[in-house]
Amino acid sequence: MQSWTLSRTLGLGLGLLALYFPVAIYLKYSYFPPPEPPVIRTFMLPPFTKVDGDGHAYQASSEYIASLDALADSRDDSASSPILIYENDKPLGPAHSSHEDIEKIGYGRFSHWRGMGIIFSASDVTDPNTNGRRYTVVVPK
Known part of the structure; x- marks a missing residue:
């Protein structure tokens, strides 16, 4: 057995x-192995400069954002910038918004303009310097 x-x-x-x-x-x-994510991410850090007026527009500028100037919108091409902006994990937009719409309407509109950096508004038109949210720039590769 x-x-x-x-x-x-x-x-x-x-x-x-x-x-x-x-x-x-x-x-x-x-x-x-899974591919690397096809993006470059960086945080936009406060302080953000309020664009003149009583509206909702804020300007983010830093060395990193200045290094993206070649990708930015310009008079020749007002929709060339590929960047995306996230508020925490929620995408903001529409991108390529006019500065007037960002200022007056807000609600997540943004633009990436050559020589100016990023002009944006929070999704709920609060002050991004004090609303406690994290803002991330994403550049697709």
Whole structure:
């Protein structure tokens, strides 16, 4: 009886081992790591400068945003900037809004204008310096 149990255990172990190697080899050559996210992210840090007037527009400017100036909208192309802005994890927009609409209407509108940086408004037209939310610039690669 013991030899039957021993041979059965040994047979089961060899069977599992025979199954393990083909599965391990398959997984080794079929696994592809997930790609890096196709974006560059950076935080827009306060203080944000209120654009003149009593409206909702604020200006974000920093060395990083200045380095994106080549991607910004201009008189020649007013919809060239690919940047996205997130308030916490919620996307703001519409992008490429006029500065007048950002100032008067607000509610997440923004633009990325050459030489000016980013002009934006909070999603609920509160002051982004004091509303406790995190603002992130995302540049698709």
